Structures are given as structure tokens and as C-alpha cells.
Amino acid sequence: MIIIKRVNLLGVATLHDFIYAKQKSPTKCLANQMSKDIKAIQCPKCGSTSKQEIKPDFYQCQNCQTEYFLDSDDTHVYHHHERVPPVQSSAPPGSTKLPVYILIGAVAFIAVVYFITMLFQPKRSSYNAISTYKIPRSYRSSFVYTNTATGEPVYLRLGTDYIDKGNNQSEKEYHAQFNNALNGKLIADRIVDNDDQNQNDCSLTFKTYAPDMIYAIGCNSQISKLDTRNNKLINVTKSIFKDYPQLSSGVARLDFDYDKAMINVMNNEGESYHYFPAINKLVKSDAEANAVWKKAYNAKHYFEFGYMGDYFDHHKVNQLIEIKYFKEAGQLLKRDLTPGRKYFSPVILYQDEKNLLIVVNTTAAPEPPLSIQRIDVQTGKILWALPPDKYYLSSVAKYKQGFAIEYRKGEEADYVHGVMVVSDAGKLVYNYQLSRTE
Known part of the structure; x- marks a missing residue:
């Protein structure tokens, strides 16, 4: 065994460094000693000179833990390396969990959006459940009048609501809707309790006899009175004629008379009468009606509008005629209000x-x-x-x-x-x- 000085990585000898070279025979040792170069023993794996002898001629690199030995005058260096497994962390690497976190976040976001959408979505009834949906009202009659309490104009409209009850079933409601004509605001929307009107959807015809006396005829035999103070339409078919036995069999037909302030009535037996609502009087014949008309008014x-000339004139024109009738004098005065x-x-x-x-x-x-x-x-x-x-x-x-x-x-x-x-x-x-x- 020959002790050789330790050299640094550049081949320069330093103090306290040494290596052991094993020779095959003592005779060659001295002969070869003069011919060998002085070299630093380096790890064949990483090149480090930091090592530890673990047994004769066997070393372990302190840098990479590679084991190696010297043979044939350091001609061959053999090494054995075992990779040291990395220290396992108690928590998995963050990079491997990132896609999972993204997936969980996306699922959670979708769930939140779905929950909010369902929370604010209007509730729907099942197919067989009763529905409260109403078809837009179908208006059939209208009339404008003055409220006798406020002095303001009121627009009355009458129409039918068709309420869907589900299962192909519907129900009709007949409504009287009152709006202030000065601003359009709703005053009242009342259900009219009239079975004939509800079933037949009849139109109503109105006639004014006084500011607070307005009647409406519908379905030919139904008569209603308009309450101009409280904005109500009241069916008076039974009550208006209750004091007249001539109409006890019932009313078959009603018509407004536009020449006189009266209503023409036919009972169910086919007999005709004339009724004056302003004075609550019922008469039988036309002659009686004329007499009442002259006396009451x-x-x-x-x-x-008419024509004051001869009926057979070839060039008749429309004239605005003023008519005055005086009972005491028995005079009927006429004049053309806008001549020419x-x-x-x-x-x-x-x-x-x-x-x-x-x-x-x-x-x-x-x-x-x-x-x-x-x-x-x-x-x-x-x-x-x-x-x-x-x-x-x-x-x-x-x-x-x-x-x-x-x-x-x-x-x-x-x-x-x-x-x-x-x-x-x-x-x-x-x-x-x-x-x-x-």
C-alpha cells in the first residue's frame, strides 16, 4: 500500500488528502510508483471528491451516495448507485388537485345558479290542477254618464270573464266596470248577479230619462237601473212591474220608445202596454199613452233635424229645427235655428x-x-x-x-x-x- 497525497479537482496536491492504491504485486509497486501520475479520486457518478471508505478499497460518495472501488492500480473504477427515494410529503402535491378543485367549483356554481332560478321562477300548477288564469274580458256594452254625487263623468263597460277551471272546464262571470273618464282610474269592478246575462252574453241598450234615472234593456226582456250615485247596475225586471197585475204573467219583451219618454212592454200572454218610468204609470192603448204624454209634459x-217645407218638395234639405210645445195655449211652435x-x-x-x-x-x-x-x-x-x-x-x-x-x-x-x-x-x-x- 502506498500513501499518495490528496489533490483537489484541478490535480494539485493538498495537505491531509489521501487515496489508497492497491497494487497486484509488491514488485510492481515500486516500479509503477515512478510512472503513475498523482490524481484525485473522484466519484464516477457526480465527480465529487468527497467520499468515505466503507471497507478496504470501497468508498461511498458523500454527495450522491454512489458506492465504488479501485482495481488494477486505479485503472478501473467500479461503482454501484442506489437512488434514494424522495421523502414523501404527508399532503399530496397541489398541482395534482387543481383540476379536481376546478371541477368541484364548477359543479357548485351550476348548483347555485339552478337553485336561484328555481327559487324565483313562478310556480306552475300541474296539468290537472285548477288554474286561476283568466281569458281577457270580452266587452259587449258601454255607456258614459255623470255621477250625480261627484258631478264627474263615468265610463261604464260591461263584459264577460271566462275563468279556466282546468280539465276543459270554464266559468263565466258578467262584470260591470266603472272608470272615471277624467283620468281613467278604476272606480269599481262589480260582478253582475244576473243569470240570463251570464248565460246569454246579451248587449245592453241605455236610455236616460233624467240625470238620476237611466235604464238599460238586455236580452229583450231584462231591464236594469243604473245607480248614478253609487255606480251600480241593478236588475229591476221583477221589482219595477210588481204593482201591475197586468204583467203578473211575466215580461216577454221590452223596447225603449224614442218618440215619447216611455217603455213599450209585452207580457207573456202577448198583450202590449206602455210604461212611463218618470211618473211610474202603465197604460194599455196608444191613445192613453198620447193623453198621458200631453198631460205629464x-x-x-x-x-x-227635419224639414219645415212641404213633404213633396223635390229639393228638401236638412234643417236644425227648434220645437216648443205649450199645453195651455195648445200651440206647437217650430223655427229653423240655422237658416241657410x-x-x-x-x-x-x-x-x-x-x-x-x-x-x-x-x-x-x-x-x-x-x-x-x-x-x-x-x-x-x-x-x-x-x-x-x-x-x-x-x-x-x-x-x-x-x-x-x-x-x-x-x-x-x-x-x-x-x-x-x-x-x-x-x-x-x-x-x-x-x-x-x-
Whole structure:
């Protein structure tokens, strides 16, 4: 065995370093000693010179734990390396869990969104459950009047609700809806307790005998009274004739008479009568009706369109005629209120002792725009006229500050309808307009 000085990685000898070289024979040892170079023994795996002898000529690298030995004068270096397994952590690597966390988060997000959606979704009844859905109301009749307590115009509309009860079953409700024509606000929506109206969906025809006496006829034999103070429609078919034995068999037919302030009545036995609601009187013959008419109405003052000349004139024209009847003198006075004025298809919309509203076609052409005009009942002059328009006009009411006029337009305006509220001076105060389906 020869002791050789330890050298650093650059081959330079240093103190305290040593290696052991094993020679095959003592004779070669001295001979070879002079021919060998001095080299540092390095780990064949990582090149480190840091080592520990574990038995003669066997070493272990302190850097990578490789074991090696020297053979044939350090000509061959053999090594044996065992990889030291890495120290296992108690927690798995974070990178391997990242996709799992993403998946769990996505599932949780979907669950939260689904829960919120179901929470705020309207509840639906099952197929066989009773549904509260109602088909839009089908309106059949309407009328504008003045509330005698407030003096404001009210728009009354009557229609049927078809309530779906499920299982192909439905129920009908007949409603009377009252709206303030000055602003459109709902006053009341009442169910009308009338079996005939509910079953037959009859339209109603109204007639005013006094501001607080308005009647409506429907289904030919049903009569109702409009409570103008409390905004109610009351069926009075049984009560209105209860004091007349002539009608004890029941009412077969009712009709408003537009020449006199009376109602024509036929009982179930086919007998006809005339009823005057203002004085609560029932008579049998036309002669009796004429006598009551002359006696009950001492003086009459009204306007109508007609012709004061001979009936057989070839050039008859429309004239606005003022008529006054005085019972005491037995006189019937007539005068042309607007002499020389030409009218195309004129109609009187509203009249009382102080007010007169008419509507006329603006030209002789078919279906021209209409003109609504207020006429001075003393002079016949036009006080004001609304802008010409195309519409159909029906009921009109005089309220404390002007007029309420019910109208409906045609296809070109998609059948809009409602009530125009006009001041005494002719200014449009409010147009309570509804769409076709309202």
C-alpha cells in the first residue's frame, strides 16, 4: 500500500488528502510508483471528491451516495448507485388537485345558479290542477254618464270573464266596470248577479230619462237601473212591474220608445202596454199613452233635424229645427235655428235646455271625417267645433264642467276607443283612450 497525497479537482496536491492504491504485486509497486501520475479520486457518478471508505478499497460518495472501488492500480473504477427515494410529503402535491378543485367549483356554481332560478321562477300548477288564469274580458256594452254625487263623468263597460277551471272546464262571470273618464282610474269592478246575462252574453241598450234615472234593456226582456250615485247596475225586471197585475204573467219583451219618454212592454200572454218610468204609470192603448204624454209634459222644448217645407218638395234639405210645445195655449211652435246652413248627414248628440251638441259630415263624400260642434241654443251660431276626425260616436253625458263623448275608431286606427272629455269652451281636457283588446 502506498500513501499518495490528496489533490483537489484541478490535480494539485493538498495537505491531509489521501487515496489508497492497491497494487497486484509488491514488485510492481515500486516500479509503477515512478510512472503513475498523482490524481484525485473522484466519484464516477457526480465527480465529487468527497467520499468515505466503507471497507478496504470501497468508498461511498458523500454527495450522491454512489458506492465504488479501485482495481488494477486505479485503472478501473467500479461503482454501484442506489437512488434514494424522495421523502414523501404527508399532503399530496397541489398541482395534482387543481383540476379536481376546478371541477368541484364548477359543479357548485351550476348548483347555485339552478337553485336561484328555481327559487324565483313562478310556480306552475300541474296539468290537472285548477288554474286561476283568466281569458281577457270580452266587452259587449258601454255607456258614459255623470255621477250625480261627484258631478264627474263615468265610463261604464260591461263584459264577460271566462275563468279556466282546468280539465276543459270554464266559468263565466258578467262584470260591470266603472272608470272615471277624467283620468281613467278604476272606480269599481262589480260582478253582475244576473243569470240570463251570464248565460246569454246579451248587449245592453241605455236610455236616460233624467240625470238620476237611466235604464238599460238586455236580452229583450231584462231591464236594469243604473245607480248614478253609487255606480251600480241593478236588475229591476221583477221589482219595477210588481204593482201591475197586468204583467203578473211575466215580461216577454221590452223596447225603449224614442218618440215619447216611455217603455213599450209585452207580457207573456202577448198583450202590449206602455210604461212611463218618470211618473211610474202603465197604460194599455196608444191613445192613453198620447193623453198621458200631453198631460205629464206641460211644456216641451227640444231640437231635431227635419224639414219645415212641404213633404213633396223635390229639393228638401236638412234643417236644425227648434220645437216648443205649450199645453195651455195648445200651440206647437217650430223655427229653423240655422237658416241657410247646409248639413251633411247631421245627428244630434246631446241636448238640454241650455246645451246642444251635433255631429255632421264635413263633406258630401262617402265616409268623410266628422265634425262635432256645439250650437248656441238661442242664436244657432257655432260656439266651437272639434278637429274633424273619423270615428263612430255613441253616448254623451253633460258633466259639471263640460261634456264626455264616447267614441270608437275604425280599422285605420286599429279600433281604439274610449271617452273624450271636452270643456264647455271646447278644449280637450282628457282623452281616455283604450286599445282594441282593452
